[in-house]
Amino acid sequence: MATKNTPKKILLDESEMPTQWYNLVADLPVPPPPALHPGTHEPAGPEDFAPLFPMALIEQEVTTERYIDIPGEVLDIYKLWRPSPLFRAKRLEELLDTPARIYYKYEGVSPAGSHKPNTAVPQAYYNHKEGIKKLTTETGAGQWGSALAFATAQYGMELEVWQVAASYRAKPYRRTMMEIWGATVHSSPSEVTEFGRSLLAENPDHPGSLGIAISEAVAMCVADPEARYALGSVLNHVLMHQTIIGEEALLQLAKVDEVPDLLVGCTGGGSNFGGLAFPFMREKMAGNMNPTIRCVEPAACPSLTRGEYRYDFGDTAGMTPLLKMHTLGHSFIPDPIHAGGLRYHGMSPLVSHVYDQGMVEAIAIGQRECFDAAIKFAKTEGIVPAPEPTHALAAAIREALACKESGEDKVILTALCGHGHLDLAAYDAYLSGEMVDYDLPDEAVNEAMKSVPVLG
Amino acid sequence: MATKNTPKKILLDESEMPTQWYNLVADLPVPPPPALHPGTHEPAGPEDFAPLFPMALIEQEVTTERYIDIPGEVLDIYKLWRPSPLFRAKRLEELLDTPARIYYKYEGVSPAGSHKPNTAVPQAYYNHKEGIKKLTTETGAGQWGSALAFATAQYGMELEVWQVAASYRAKPYRRTMMEIWGATVHSSPSEVTEFGRSLLAENPDHPGSLGIAISEAVAMCVADPEARYALGSVLNHVLMHQTIIGEEALLQLAKVDEVPDLLVGCTGGGSNFGGLAFPFMREKMAGNMNPTIRCVEPAACPSLTRGEYRYDFGDTAGMTPLLKMHTLGHSFIPDPIHAGGLRYHGMSPLVSHVYDQGMVEAIAIGQRECFDAAIKFAKTEGIVPAPEPTHALAAAIREALACKESGEDKVILTALCGHGHLDLAAYDAYLSGEMVDYDLPDEAVNEAMKSVPVLG
Known part of the structure; x- marks a missing residue:
């Protein structure tokens, strides 16, 4: 022993x-199935993602390159921890x-x-590089929202966060953390989106959910051509x-x-x-x-x-x-x-x-x-x-x-x-x-x- | 430039x-004045501190050695961070x-x-080595209490903490942290000491203070020959x-x-x-x-x-x-x-x-x-x-x-x-x-x- x-x-x-990220897709024996357009059910193309994400991230989403260089400006911030x-x-x-x-x-x-800043920083960076001044996102307990608030602060960008109402009420300190780094935080469902208003009309004390908060953040992004959306996992x-x-x-x-x-x-x-x-x-x-x-x-x-x-x-x-x-x-x-x-x-x-x-x-x-x-x-x-x-x-x-x-x-x-x-x-x-x-x-x-x- | x-x-x-702590006293051109016995106003001797502290710490309190070796058992725990x-x-x-x-x-x-575990760990160690099974202490916001709770957990010791009532009520999470590591936490003033009871009789909502919490922790230590007291600063x-x-x-x-x-x-x-x-x-x-x-x-x-x-x-x-x-x-x-x-x-x-x-x-x-x-x-x-x-x-x-x-x-x-x-x-x-x-x-x-x- x-x-x-x-x-x-x-x-x-x-x-x-x-100094490089690794793309598993490059080595998989069977390629993963593509994302589909929600209306046509055809494989989604870059143009379907363009209202939500900057082109650099859309390319990373579909690339089959094995390694992607981490930009120097991202490495500099990674070195904070x-x-x-x-x-x-x-x-x-x-x-x-x-x-x-x-x-x-x-x-x-x-x-x-948490590990969330590992992607929050490059996501903020690529948006900033493409001239985007504002991001929207959702957060549950607040780990992702606070990571993105930290990241957008590094590039002087605006951030609006929709936080699941139950967490917004029960965990005010994560909200404070986001505000320290300069973000604006809404309880979700919120009065600022149509979907949010419809849910609050049914139930003014609606506890919210991550899926609802995503819907709100995406809706606000789509409504503002100057804004893009950022997701903390899944993709x-x-x-x-x-x-x-x-x-x-x-x-x-x-x-x-x-x-x-x-x-x-x-x-x-x-x-x-x-x-x-x-x-x-x-x-x-x-x-x-x-x-x-x-x-x-x-x-x-x-x-x-x-x-x-x-x-x-x-x-x-x-x-x-x-x-x-x-x-x-x-x-x-x-x-x-x-x-x-x-x-x-x-x-x-x-x-x-x-x-x-x-x-x-x-x-x-x-x-x-x-x-x-x-x-x-x-x-x-x-x-x-x-x-x-x-x-x-x-x-x-x-x-x-x-x-x-x-x-x-x-x-x-x-x-x-x-x-x-x-x-x-x-x-x-x-x-x-x-x-x-x-x-x-x-x-x-x-x-x-x-x-x-x-x-x- | x-x-x-x-x-x-x-x-x-x-x-x-x-692997050594440094004792500034060894190098001072003018030695610092001694502590005095509270009753006689004569310089306090080791016996005056013995009900509160283990002998190793009393020796460290008055030593004029320039360096003190850090015990291996303490270094092992220091290496956690x-x-x-x-x-x-x-x-x-x-x-x-x-x-x-x-x-x-x-x-x-x-x-x-915080920096508090740097002293919490050796204090717990020297008490443990001298056979002490239980420590008492005070804490304000809870930094010191949680550090000592972590330290006593490393040596399987009991810990009772008197936390300033205003903080105990306003900051329940530091108390939870102490409890995760196994400590018992009292709001101070508390019902378990005479001094605490006298203050609560005057004002059941007494907000407490660090000085009061020290008095309670010291009183409980003095009343229990098996217990010793630990202080997070000053000495x-x-x-x-x-x-x-x-x-x-x-x-x-x-x-x-x-x-x-x-x-x-x-x-x-x-x-x-x-x-x-x-x-x-x-x-x-x-x-x-x-x-x-x-x-x-x-x-x-x-x-x-x-x-x-x-x-x-x-x-x-x-x-x-x-x-x-x-x-x-x-x-x-x-x-x-x-x-x-x-x-x-x-x-x-x-x-x-x-x-x-x-x-x-x-x-x-x-x-x-x-x-x-x-x-x-x-x-x-x-x-x-x-x-x-x-x-x-x-x-x-x-x-x-x-x-x-x-x-x-x-x-x-x-x-x-x-x-x-x-x-x-x-x-x-x-x-x-x-x-x-x-x-x-x-x-x-x-x-x-x-x-x-x-x-x-």
């Missing part, structure tokens, strides 16, 4: 930071009494406290920007002569998971390593394990192009679990595709097991994790305990995609015994799946 | 981490259009989000543990061939300031550099600039030994400014002594200027600072703008001792225009100074 005297933190110098540290979870291993070696790549060191270019996580982790593991046996990552829209996993999938396809790669989703919003692989809309109002993805139906409203960033009805088309191809596995875990894992982690490793990556930690702990049984000294790698400093109310609910695991009946899934369009 | 192409982050490898990064504030410099070069040592990377051994900040910063500046012209640090009890400044004072006394060293305190609690250098109690009830320090009087209750960690009536005896000796300067700044500096900093450097170090940032910006006028390319070093993720309500108050600068009339200071005991 091997033990390795790895340093606690494996750091990279700024000079060692990767990147390269991010890779930690060996030695104290957690000791608590679990496991022969496994657990590594976590920590993205909570970014200004917004190919977003996941590609996140691959800097995995590229750094590869360099860091190589520094300590480790090769992972298992990767685990939490999946909501798929950007944190893809960011970590895609560079390792390249190495696996090249025969350089052979890790198992496992998605971990919340039991209350199980798009991979209980959804279907179908063309569906990204938003509630049905305004976006149709994406082939694992979906629970765009009308699905998940139970109010604390991992707000994982409460999305669909899954990134690229992650859905590699899951469909059998290249990755998926499991679903309830939130109480996740917070139990989080407390164990905080007490040993110190960091209080965001609710989203507690899913990956719970899966890592399951595997480490299995190693204890089997005696295997597996190397487990996970991405700790953010800290939980703005999610302490969730911990309070767990510690006071008020947190519940929601049951998701088949009927609820079947009902929501009826909203998925039937294509001719 | 020199410009330096310094990297954004200057990192140290774990193998480069200092140390060495901490030194950043060059390039983007802030660009915003200010200054020839000055601004560096900040960032302690917000610790699990508790010599606490400041000595913090010198790892300055020792690392010296190594980091040397890596980029920089010598500071000015050090600025915020001062509440003095531990963040001392931690950064004392190793640089050693270098200054040795003739290796000649920086100006400046304390920055809040205008609402100006113990150095408006207090007197007198023997006073550390707590409200008058239970602690008498310490010679700059004090506003132990009955002084500062206005409710947002930098809770700087709301203390006294100043570390060691910082008071070097100020009295003319080795350091001091200025006081109002909180609105501090938050204006914080917003400039967050928009450029990304990090949202805790309210306490915004005082140092405001002073750094004053100096950088003076350099712009004079054309001097001074090297300015400051300590960013924590992030503001749990202080966003303060930013909300500033951004909404509700934050005020309090006026502190001479009469208020004169009245509180009457509580300072007159020694025979």
Whole structure:
């Protein structure tokens, strides 16, 4: 049973930071299906995306180039926090009494406290470069909205954010963070869009949803030719920007002569998971390593394990192009679990595709097991994790305990995609015994799946 | 006008981490005055401190050794986040259009989000080593309480915290953080001490104060022979543990061939300031550099600039030994400014002594200027600072703008001792225009100074 005297933190110098993003599409044996125009159901072309995104990002969305250079102006801002540290979870291993070696790549060191700035910064940059002065976006708990507020502040751009009303009311501090960086934040549904007004007319206390907030942000973007829209996950270019996580982790593991046996990552829209996993999938396809790669989703919003692989809309109002993805139906409203960033009805088309191809596995875990894992982690490793990556930690702990049984000294790698400093109310609910695991009946899934369009 | 192409982050490898704390007392031309027994007014001996502290810390409090080895068990835990990064504030410099070069040592990377774990960990360690199973302490906003909760969790010890009632009610999330790490938290004044009960009998909604919470934590410690007490600032051994900040910063500046012209640090009890400044004072006394060293305190609690250098109690009830320090009087209750960690009536005896000796300067700044500096900093450097170090940032910006006028390319070093993720309500108050600068009339200071005991 091997033990390795790895340093606690494996750091990279700024000079060692990767200077290219990796595009998984270039290496896939079967290409992923294209997005479809919502009206014609024909493959969507660049012109269909042009009202929403700058041309550089549209090109990145469909490119088959293997690597894309990270612009110098983006690298300069990445250096505010990147390269991010890779930690060996030695104290957690000791608590679990496991022969496994657990590594976590920590993205909570970014200004917004999550991995989201990895794509927020280039998205703001390319818009700025094409003369765009204003962006619109949606946010749930606020991780993405605050990341984009930070990013637009770097380029002197305006930002309007539609935040899901339930979070806007319950978590005022994320809004404050967005305002510190200069953004304007609306509660969604809002009075400023027709869709929002129609929902508020039905219910003035409407709690909102991510799908509704996307509809509002897209509508406001389309109405203003000077504005563009930015999305924090799901799309190919977003996941590609996140691959800097995995590229750094590869360099860091190589520094300590480790090769992972298992990767685990939490999946909501798929950007944190893809960011970590895609560079390792390249190495696996090249025969350089052979890790198992496992998605971990919340039991209350199980798009991979209980959804279907179908063309569906990204938003509630049905305004976006149709994406082939694992979906629970765009009308699905998940139970109010604390991992707000994982409460999305669909899954990134690229992650859905590699899951469909059998290249990755998926499991679903309830939130109480996740917070139990989080407390164990905080007490040993110190960091209080965001609710989203507690899913990956719970899966890592399951595997480490299995190693204890089997005696295997597996190397487990996970991405700790953010800290939980703005999610302490969730911990309070767990510690006071008020947190519940929601049951998701088949009927609820079947009902929501009826909203998925039937294509001719 | 020199410009330096310094990297954004200057990192140290774990193998480069200092392994000794520095004791400024060993090098002072005039020794600092001793603590006095509160009853006899004679110099306090080890036996007077024994009910409160373990012998190892009492020895560190009075030692004249120049360096103390950091135990391996403490270094192991420091490595969860140390060495901490030194950043060059390039983007802030660009915003200010200054020839000055601004560096900040960032302690917000610790699990508790501040510099406090630097002393919490060794304090827990030495108590644990002497068989102590339980600690008591006080906390204001909660930075110190959460640091000690993290530290005691590492050694499987119990912790009871008395948190100032106003903060306990207004900031429930710091309490949650302490509970995540396993601590028990009381609102102070509490029903569990006689002093607390007497105050609640007068006023059931008593807002509490740091001095009152210290009295309660000390009383509970004295009543339980198995327990000891821990203090988060003020005392010599606490400041000595913090010198790892300055020792690392010296190594980091040397890596980029920089010598500071000015050090600025915020001062509440003095531990963040001392931690950064004392190793640089050693270098200054040795003739290796000649920086100006400046304390920055809040205008609402100006113990150095408006207090007197007198023997006073550390707590409200008058239970602690008498310490010679700059004090506003132990009955002084500062206005409710947002930098809770700087709301203390006294100043570390060691910082008071070097100020009295003319080795350091001091200025006081109002909180609105501090938050204006914080917003400039967050928009450029990304990090949202805790309210306490915004005082140092405001002073750094004053100096950088003076350099712009004079054309001097001074090297300015400051300590960013924590992030503001749990202080966003303060930013909300500033951004909404509700934050005020309090006026502190001479009469208020004169009245509180009457509580300072007159020694025979």
